[in-house]
Amino acid sequence: MPEFDRHVLETLREPLEVGSITISRAAWQTDFPAACQLVAAMNPCPCGWRGDPAGRCRCTPESAARYLRKLSGPLLDRIDIQIEIPALPPAELAARASANAEPSAVIAARVQAARARQLERQGKPNRELSGRETDAVCRLDAAGETLLREAGERFGWSARAHYRVLKVARTIADLAGAPMPGAAHVAEAVQYRRVLAER
Numbered sequence: 479m480p481e482f483d484r485h486v487l488e489t490l491r492e493p494l495e496v497g498s499i500t501i502s503r504a505a506w507q508t509d510f511p512a513a514c515q516l517v518a519a520m521n522p523c524p525c526g527w528r529g530d531p532a533g534r535c536r537c538t539p540e541s542a543a544r545y546l547r548k549l550s551g552p553l554l555d556r557i558d559i560q561i562e563i564p565a566l567p568p569a570e571l572a573a574r575a576s577a578n579a580e581p582s583a584v585i586a587a588r589v590q591a592a593r594a595r596q597l598e599r600q601g602k603p604n605r606e607l608s609g610r611e612t613d614a615v616c617r618l619d620a621a622g623e624t625l626l627r628e629a630g631e632r633f634g635w636s637a638r639a640h641y642r643v644l645k646v647a648r649t650i651a652d653l654a655g656a657p658m659p660g661a662a663h664v665a666e667a668v669q670y671r672r673v674l675a676e677r
């Protein structure tokens with residue numbers, strides 16, 4: 479992702495927020511539908527070896543910081559799930575490939591059921607909920623409330639980030655078939671937003 483120019487990346491903000499994009503030219507201006515699911519990947523530094531135990535990274539701290547700065551705070555704010563995937567040693571990789579992993583068809587059925595729950599409850603998927611609607615379907619208990627507030631203070635979340643985390647927690651609860659998101663669902667949603675916040 480950071481190989482793109484920063485201004486190109488910034489144009490993603492509008493479709494990620496409102497699901498459409500406004501194109502302006504001299505004579506006209508028009509909106510195009512652009513609701514999308516963004517899936518993106520990046521390395522931890524330009525060479526890709528930052529944090530490697532064998533010390534193979536040759537990047538300077540400045541060049542690594544410049545690389546990460548390509549993604550602005552407002553853009554990151556709009557990316558709901560941000561996870562770090564460490565490299566696996568070859569032996570572990572081979573062992574995992576042969577392990578009894580859950581089949582994709584089983585996971586797909588669970589996703590479909592979660593989506594059906596959302597449509598039945600509120601007539602639209604969680605991502606389209608307004609702040610007020612999100613509050614109505616996420617009545618947290620005291621533990622969940624405290625967890626969310628403390629994470630928001632620690633990471634300096636915007637109101638947008640707060641509601642996006644809450645909607646991810648709602649979705650995790652839907653996947654589990656839980657009537658309301660609990661502290662465990664909130665904790666999982668918070669985990670998905672800390673990797674880049676802590677850099």
Ligand SMILES: [Zn+2]
Binds near residue numbers: 523528537
């Ligand atoms: Zn490097």
